[in-house]
Amino acid sequence: MTVDRVSGAFLVLLGLLVVWERRVLPLGTASRPGPGYVPLILALLLVIFGVILIAQGKGSKPLRSLSWDEAPHAAAILGCCLFISVLLETIGYRVTMLIVMGFLFGVMERIKWWLALMLTIGFSFGTFWLFDTLLRVPLPRGGWGF
Amino acid sequence: MESIFQNLLLGFATVFTPTNLMYSFLGCLIGTMVGVLPGVGPLAGISMLLPTTFGLQPTSAIILLAGIYYGAMYGGSTTSILMRIPGEAASVITCIDGYAMARKGRAGPALSIAAIGSFIAGTLSVFGLMFLAPTLASFALGFGPPEYFCLLVCGLVVLSYMTGGSIVKNLAMICLGLLAGMIGIDQMSGYFRFSYGVTALGDGIGLVPVAVGLFGIAEILATAGSQDIREVLKPRLRDLLPSRQELKDSIGPIGRGTVLGFLIGIIPGSAHIISTFVAYAVERRLSKHPERFGEGAIEGVAGPESANNAASQGALVPMLALGVPTGAIPAVLLASLMVHGITPGPLFIKERPDIFWGLIASMYVGNTVLLILNLPMVGVFVNFLRIPYRILYPIILLFCLVGVYAVNSSIIDVVIMSVMGLLGYLLRKLDFETAPLVLGVVLAPIMEFSFRQALAMSGGMYVIFIERPISATFLGLALLMILLGLKPLFFKKKDWRERLTEAEKGG
Numbered sequence: 001m002t003v004d005r006v007s008g009a010f011l012v013l014l015g016l017l018v019v020w021e022r023r024v025l026p027l028g029t030a031s032r033p034g035p036g037y038v039p040l041i042l043a044l045l046l047v048i049f050g051v052i053l054i055a056q057g058k059g060s061k062p063l064r065s066l067s068w069d070e071a072p073h074a075a076a077i078l079g080c081c082l083f084i085s086v087l088l089e090t091i092g093y094r095v096t097m098l099i100v101m102g103f104l105f106g107v108m109e110r111i112k113w114w115l116a117l118m119l120t121i122g123f124s125f126g127t128f129w130l131f132d133t134l135l136r137v138p139l140p141r142g143g144w145g146f
Numbered sequence: 147m148e149s150i151f152q153n154l155l156l157g158f159a160t161v162f163t164p165t166n167l168m169y170s171f172l173g174c175l176i177g178t179m180v181g182v183l184p185g186v187g188p189l190a191g192i193s194m195l196l197p198t199t200f201g202l203q204p205t206s207a208i209i210l211l212a213g214i215y216y217g218a219m220y221g222g223s224t225t226s227i228l229m230r231i232p233g234e235a236a237s238v239i240t241c242i243d244g245y246a247m248a249r250k251g252r253a254g255p256a257l258s259i260a261a262i263g264s265f266i267a268g269t270l271s272v273f274g275l276m277f278l279a280p281t282l283a284s285f286a287l288g289f290g291p292p293e294y295f296c297l298l299v300c301g302l303v304v305l306s307y308m309t310g311g312s313i314v315k316n317l318a319m320i321c322l323g324l325l326a327g328m329i330g331i332d333q334m335s336g337y338f339r340f341s342y343g344v345t346a347l348g349d350g351i352g353l354v355p356v357a358v359g360l361f362g363i364a365e366i367l368a369t370a371g372s373q374d375i376r377e378v379l380k381p382r383l384r385d386l387l388p389s390r391q392e393l394k395d396s397i398g399p400i401g402r403g404t405v406l407g408f409l410i411g412i413i414p415g416s417a418h419i420i421s422t423f424v425a426y427a428v429e430r431r432l433s434k435h436p437e438r439f440g441e442g443a444i445e446g447v448a449g450p451e452s453a454n455n456a457a458s459q460g461a462l463v464p465m466l467a468l469g470v471p472t473g474a475i476p477a478v479l480l481a482s483l484m485v486h487g488i489t490p491g492p493l494f495i496k497e498r499p500d501i502f503w504g505l506i507a508s509m510y511v512g513n514t515v516l517l518i519l520n521l522p523m524v525g526v527f528v529n530f531l532r533i534p535y536r537i538l539y540p541i542i543l544l545f546c547l548v549g550v551y552a553v554n555s556s557i558i559d560v561v562i563m564s565v566m567g568l569l570g571y572l573l574r575k576l577d578f579e580t581a582p583l584v585l586g587v588v589l590a591p592i593m594e595f596s597f598r599q600a601l602a603m604s605g606g607m608y609v610i611f612i613e614r615p616i617s618a619t620f621l622g623l624a625l626l627m628i629l630l631g632l633k634p635l636f637f638k639k640k641d642w643r644e645r646l647t648e649a650e651k652g653g
Contacts, residue, residue, distance in 0.1 A: 004312075007576045011318050018325060018340075025337060030606030033598045035332035035339055042321045042328075049318035056314075066575055073371035074571060077543065081363070081564035084547060089557055097544060104540040111537065119537065123544055137197050137552040 003066070004057030011050030018043035076108050092142025093132075097124035150276060157503030161511055166206055170508050173210040174515045177217015181237075182225055182527045183538065188218035190362035192478050193354050194545045196485070197552030204486035205501050209508040211482050212462075215475060216268060216509070219418070219458045220516045223260040223451050224527055227253055236418040236454040239426045243439060243446030250442050255388035259396050259444055260451040261520040267404040267452035268513040271459035274408045275466075276506050279495065282467035286492040291603060292610050295596035296617035296624075298589055301470050302582070303624040306631065308413060308420060309579050313631030316582045319573075323586015324593065326351055333591060334598060346558040353481040355550045355559040356587050357474065359566025360573075360580040362546040366539050367571040386521060388444070396448035399429050403452030410453070411460020413472065418457035425453035459509065466490050466502065469592070474581040477588040485553075 018039060028034025080100045088096050101123055105116035131137040160166065180191035192214050199207035222237035227244035240260065247256040289297065306316030329340045330350035341347035388396070403425040410421040429449040430439045439446050462479075464470045469491030471477035483490055488498060495502045520527075550563045570580050604610035612618045 003576050007315070007578070014322070021340060025339060026335075030601055030608075031604075032606075033601055035335045035337040038594045038597060039325060039328055039339065042325050045321045046318060046325075049314050049321065052314050053312075053318075060577075070368060070371045074367040077363075077367055077370055077539075078564065078568060080543070081547075081560070081567065085557055085561045085564060088551070088560065101540055101544065104543070105537070109536040109540075119541075123541060127544060127548055131198070131548055131552060135198050136201055137548075138555055139548070139551070140555075 001063045002057050002060040003063055004053045004060035006063055008050040008053030008055075008057055011046050011053065013050075015043045015046035015050060018046070073108065077104075080104065089140045090142060092144075092146055093139040094124050094128050094146065095142060097127070150280070153499055153503045154276065154507060156499060157505070157507030158510075160205055160500050160504035161209065161507040166209055166504070166508065167511065169202070169206045169210040170213050170511050171515050171519075173213020174217040174220075174512050174519055177214035177219075178221035178224075178516070178519060178523075178527060179530060180214060181218035181221020181223075182530050183533075187361055187365070188215055189357055189475050189478060190365065190542075190546070191218060192475065192482070193357040194362065194549035196354055196478070196482050197549055199482065200485070200552075204483070204488055205504045207486055208479070208483060208501060208505050209512075211479060212505060212508060213512050213515075215479065216455065216458050216512060217516060219455050220261065220264050220520055221527065222454075223264070223447075224257065224520075224524065225531060227256045227260065227447070228528060229531060236422055236457075237451075238419070239422040239450045240447055242426075243441075243443050246440065246442035247444070247447065252442065254386035255392050255444065256447050257524055258386050258521055259388055259392065259448050261517055263396065263400045263403065263448045263452035264455040264520075265513050265517040266400050267407060267456040268459060268516070269510060270404050271408045271411075271456040272506060272509040272513070275459050275463055275509075278412075279463050279467040279502075282463060283492045283495050286468050289492070289616070290614075291596040291599035292614055292617045293620070295593060295600055296611055296620035297468070297470060298593045298596065300620035300624040301464075301472065302585065302589065303627045304413060305472070305585060306582055307627040309581060311577060311579050313628065315578050316631075317628075319578055319580065319582040320586045323583035324590045325586075326356070326583070327587040327590020328594065333595065344558065346554075346556055350591075351562050351587070352553065352559060353478060353584070353588055354553050355562040356566050357478050357584055358546050358550050359563040360570035360584060361474070362542065363563060363567025364570025364574060364580070366543055366546075367567060368574055369535065370539050386524075392444045395444050398432075399425070399445045399449035400452045402428060402432075403449040404456045407453030407456030408460040411457030411472075412463050418454050418461065418473075421453040421457040422450035425449035466494060466505075468492065469494070471585065471588060474584040477585050481588060 022036045022039050022043065025036030025039065026034035027036045027040065080103065084096055084100060098120060101120040102116065105111050105119055106113065109116075111119075128139055132139045161170065176195065177188070177191070180188055192211055195214060196211070199210055202210070219236060223240050223244065226237040226240040227248050230241045230245040244256045244260065247253065302320050303317070306313050306320060309316055325340075327350065329347055331337070331348050332339055338348065403421075406425050406428065407418075407421040410424060411418060426439075426446060426449060429443075429445045430436050433439065433443070433445060435443075458475075461472050461476050464472050465476040465480055467490075469480065469489065471480045480490055488494065488501060546563065547560060550559050551557070553559060573580055573583075600610055601608075610617075611621060
């Protein structure tokens with residue numbers, strides 16, 4: 001399996017999914033195109049480009065040649081993003097950032113504990129002060145007002 | 147001519163307030179830092195800092211953001227010369243002769259010629275922008291929906307051709323971006339599209355979370371965990387000034403780089419990157435000693451660095467005059483203007499001369515600030531390069547998060563940013579370019595609106611797009627680009643686009 005063929009298959013599936021999901025939107029006519037008209041054209045174009053990629057993808061690099069060395073780090077960072085998305089408005093910006101920065105500096109990167117602590121506290125509270133207090137960009141405070 | 151200078155005076159009157167001068171300085175300083183730090187490109191930098199401009203006057207906001215943009219173009223050269231790592235993609239070519247000069251103990255002159263060349267190119271290009279943008283805007287006032295739609299199609303197709311990589315993949319990315327840009331309420335019928343009951347998606351998915359996700363988060367995901375320890379050559383500041391011969395050798399390349407860069411900058415696509423390659427090739431071709439290139443020729447620094455800065459100003463011409471961004475960075479600048487209730491386009495220069503001419507004047511000020519900033523403070527910026535990436539990336543992540551959340555105080559935007567980050571990471575793995583996707587998101591509403599309006603005008607006859615001369619010309623150009631882009635499918639010989647892609651990846 002090559003990279004281009006996998007990409008092409010993904011595009012075809014995505015295009016077909018959009019065609020399916022579009023069915024609830026009126027298509028209209030050519031003289032009065034409805035909200036589903038342009039999405040349908042784009043979805044069909046995606047399918048066409050996907051088919052071209054599958055057809056010409058024989059010579060592209062094999063999928064197994066891709067290196068995934070950074071994947072554990074990437075997964076941890078995405079986990080942090082998920083954590084932030086779920087808890088930011090519940091426990092507040094400063095506490096969320098203390099946990100996330102502490103995890104990234106202390107657990108993932110294993111930098112010296114005092115430096116990790118300094119950076120974690122400095123950036124969690126410093127950016128809150130910069131954006132919320134100084135620039136008046138409201139950041140969430142969490143249930144207990146902190 | 148007289149009115150242009152009167153307007154420029156208005157611009158200077160707008161800029162020469164202590165507040166705006168401070169924002170110009172601040173923008174240039176942040177931009178230089180963004181350009182110096184590998185992994186934080188100008189696009190992610192502008193997107194992250196966009197919310198900090200919400201409380202500002204529109205003129206101050208655009209002055210700050212434009213300062214970041216051309217500051218990053220300046221700053222990118224520092225890492226290229228001292229570390230052989232381009233701070234941003236347009237500085238790839240500077241690595242060759244800039245680093246070779248640094249190895250020979252001539253880092254100072256290389257840095258100062260890069261700064262002087264960028265200053266001259268930046269200043270002269272603003273002159274071009276000043277004359278060309280109002281003329282283009284007057285011409286575009288006669289455009290109807292069919293012309294506007296065909297102009298956008300042409301712009302997007304030219305972008306997919308000029309970006310490098312597979313044109314089929316680039317076109318697919320544009321379609322994906324356009325589809326993503328259609329999420330939310332349809333402006334003509336009021337229907338909710340692809341929002342699955344999430345009210346926050348009513349206004350669409352927003353450019354900032356998409357841009358920060360695809361460029362900021364995806365970069366972190368792809369590079370975190372790398373243990374690269376690179377050598378940073380220390381410039382000797384007392385040797386900063388170039389010799390008389392080096393100055394003489396640089397005059398021609400700076401002039402040619404400026405003209406080439408500005409003209410190429412107007413074209414959609416990776417114009418600022420392409421302009422550096424073209425400038426380097428031209429200088430090598432014109433040189434009496436082409437064998438010096440690669441071994442530390444000052445012309446190999448002066449030409450590309452001037453071209454790269456001229457191109458960044460040239461890219462603002464279609465954005466300001468037509469409301470059509472030619473790349474992902476102008477697209478974010480366009481979005482930032484829209485946040486402040488300003489819609490760039492043919493009427494913008496007439497309706498908001500204070501902002502347009504204020505921006506132009508701020509560029510003159512900004513270029514001077516950058517020259518003053520880059521040379522004496524190079525030692526300070528070099529220290530940024532010593533920060534290990536494992537300390538840097540959590541901080542970048544934090545700024546990405548604050549930047550995205552602060553736009554609408556919406557957690558949905560953080561979710562979109564994370565999803566886009568993952569998508570951008572996977573797309574990189576599969577050799578897709580993400581800039582066309584961002585542009586698709588920005589242009590989707592106006593493109594669909596023009597398309598549907600044009601069809602309504604013609605009673606459903608598609609022939610309207612080819613029977614009007616301007617729209618037919620745009621479509622003809624788009625078709626030509628598609629045919630050129632498909633050439634590699636039939637002929638196996640490597641073309642310049644493949645070499646550009648290789649160089650970008652190498653960078």
